[in-house]
Amino acid sequence: MLLVRRFSVGTILILVGLTRAAMGQTTRSAATAPSTTQPAPSATEPLIKSLPRHQEFLKVAAKGDIDLLFIGDSIIDFWRRPDRGLVVWNQYFAPLKAANFGISGDRTEHVLWRVQNGELEGFKAKCIVLMLGTNNLSGGKTIRNTNEETIAGMKLVVNEIRSRQPQAKLLLLGILQRGKTTHDPFRVPLKIVNDELAKWDDGKNIFYMDIGDKFLHADDSLAMELMNDPVHPNTKGYLVWADAIIAKVKELMAMP
Numbered sequence: 585m586l587l588v589r590r591f592s593v594g595t596i597l598i599l600v601g602l603t604r605a606a607m608g609q610t611t612r613s614a615a616t617a618p619s620t621t622q623p624a625p626s627a628t629e630p631l632i633k634s635l636p637r638h639q640e641f642l643k644v645a646a647k648g649d650i651d652l653l654f655i656g657d658s659i660i661d662f663w664r665r666p667d668r669g670l671v672v673w674n675q676y677f678a679p680l681k682a683a684n685f686g687i688s689g690d691r692t693e694h695v696l697w698r699v700q701n702g703e704l705e706g707f708k709a710k711c712i713v714l715m716l717g718t719n720n721l722s723g724g725k726t727i728r729n730t731n732e733e734t735i736a737g738m739k740l741v742v743n744e745i746r747s748r749q750p751q752a753k754l755l756l757l758g759i760l761q762r763g764k765t766t767h768d769p770f771r772v773p774l775k776i777v778n779d780e781l782a783k784w785d786d787g788k789n790i791f792y793m794d795i796g797d798k799f800l801h802a803d804d805s806l807a808m809e810l811m812n813d814p815v816h817p818n819t820k821g822y823l824v825w826a827d828a829i830i831a832k833v834k835e836l837m838a839m840p
Contacts, residue, residue: 627720627729627737630697634687641685641703650707651681651837653752655695655745656715659760659816660686668812669822676826680837691719691728692737696744704748710837712745713829715757717777718815723769731776738781746789753836755829756781758794762815764806791836795828 625631632638644650654660654677663669663677663684673684685703687694695716720734729737745754758778763770778794785792799807799821806814810821817825 625691625693625728627692627733628696628740629693630700631693632697632701633690633694637687638698638701638703641683641698644683644685645703645706648707649681650683651710652677652713652833653683653685653709653711654713654715655685655699655703657686657690657695657719658688659718660684660713660715661688662686662816663822668817668819669825671819672822672826676830677833680833689719690716692716692734692741696737696741699741699744699748704745709749709752711755711833712749712752713755713757713833714741714745715760716741717759718762718770718774721759721770721773721777723763723773726769731773734773734777735780738777739784742784742790750789753839754790755832755836756784756790756792757829758782758792758796760815760817761796761799761806764808764814766804768814791832793829793832795825798824798828 654663661684663673663686673682685698687698690698717734717738720729720737722728722730742754742756745752758781759774761771762768762774778796782792782794784790799810799817801807808814810817810824812818812821
């Protein structure tokens, strides 16, 4: 009987250990679940992301004397980088009293928060250049926002800019082409969103421009000689960008 009792206790202990191990494994699995299983961040609810950069922009805005403002995500932000767009910026846009309020990684909800919290106060721009939305797109295994959500977020940002800087002409740029080939999963949502943005051009206050074809070869593959990676331009790419919009920017700045 003693041997049976010991065996029974041992068996119970083994079973308890196995159960705890299984529970621990389940907990660890849940904790390390892919982020794609989590709800996508809202594209339309204002959200703060980079307070220090925001505070820097508030100081620039408070000084006034901004005739031309660029605002958006990293593709705008990198105009300030010496290894990307700065040389081109200094040649083309700095003489036009330009400011750069781009922040790397920003989505529509982040820019919405920024423009609602002082970044468009203290000056009256003649022209505002907006490129935004690539970080909201979903493609392949990357789950962010739906096309409809991205469009709704863009609409809110555009409305805020028009409301807070009504005298400024808005040059609304299509989301820059991305992905090396036409099979890239971001190509389709990018086109859907850009097609909708194009409809907002009213010829009076909002002017849409898509420069994406400048970054494509004849077979629609991405011109990687103009890119640092499949999303961000290199210095040559920023030069192509500047050449594509400078005449329109000056035209809009001269409009009453």
